[in-house]
Amino acid sequence: MRKIFALLSVMLMLSACGGETPKMEKNTVPKLSDVPLGKLVYKKNCVLCHGAKGNMGLNGSFDLTTSKLTLEERINVITNGRNTMTPYKSILKENEIKEVAEYIETLRK
Numbered sequence: 695m696r697k698i699f700a701l702l703s704v705m706l707m708l709s710a711c712g713g714e715t716p717k718m719e720k721n722t723v724p725k726l727s728d729v730p731l732g733k734l735v736y737k738k739n740c741v742l743c744h745g746a747k748g749n750m751g752l753n754g755s756f757d758l759t760t761s762k763l764t765l766e767e768r769i770n771v772i773t774n775g776r777n778t779m780t781p782y783k784s785i786l787k788e789n790e791i792k793e794v795a796e797y798i799e800t801l802r803k
């Protein structure tokens with residue numbers, strides 16, 4: 695009789711927390727959406743030539759803080775490259791190019 699009671703309480707404990715745990719683990723993965731995608735893409739791909747503030751100018755990299763290009767033109771330069779600037783069409787996704795083009799506008803003075 696005591697054995698059955700023990701078994702029952704174990705089953706109760708299992709059913710009390712069963713099912714929920716895996717879902718909760720998925721939700722604890724840090725959210726990348728807290729950092730704007732354009733900023734992430736810039737840090738990863740553009741900082742080494744343009745610098746964190748956009749004005750480092752390594753090897754003639756254009757100073758992005760004084761750039762007067764429109765969003766369309768920036769997307770074009772990033773996608774197809776220009777002179778020594780790398781084309782990103784095979785490196786970044788279309789939406790990443792758009793996001794980073796929007797992000798660099800925030801670097802302007």
Ligand code: HEC
Nearest residue numbers: 739740743754755756761762763768771776777778779794
């Ligand atoms: C290998 C170094 C290098 C990297 C990496 C690089 N750039 Fe450039 N970028 C340049 C150079 C050099 C120029 C000037 C091109 C020219 O002389 O026509 C330039 C020009 C530009 C321009 C044109 C600015 C203007 O007003 O004419 C934009 C916009 C730009 N880069 C954005 C980016 C973005 C966004 C990234 C990251 C996805 C990036 N660049 C990564 C070197 C680089």
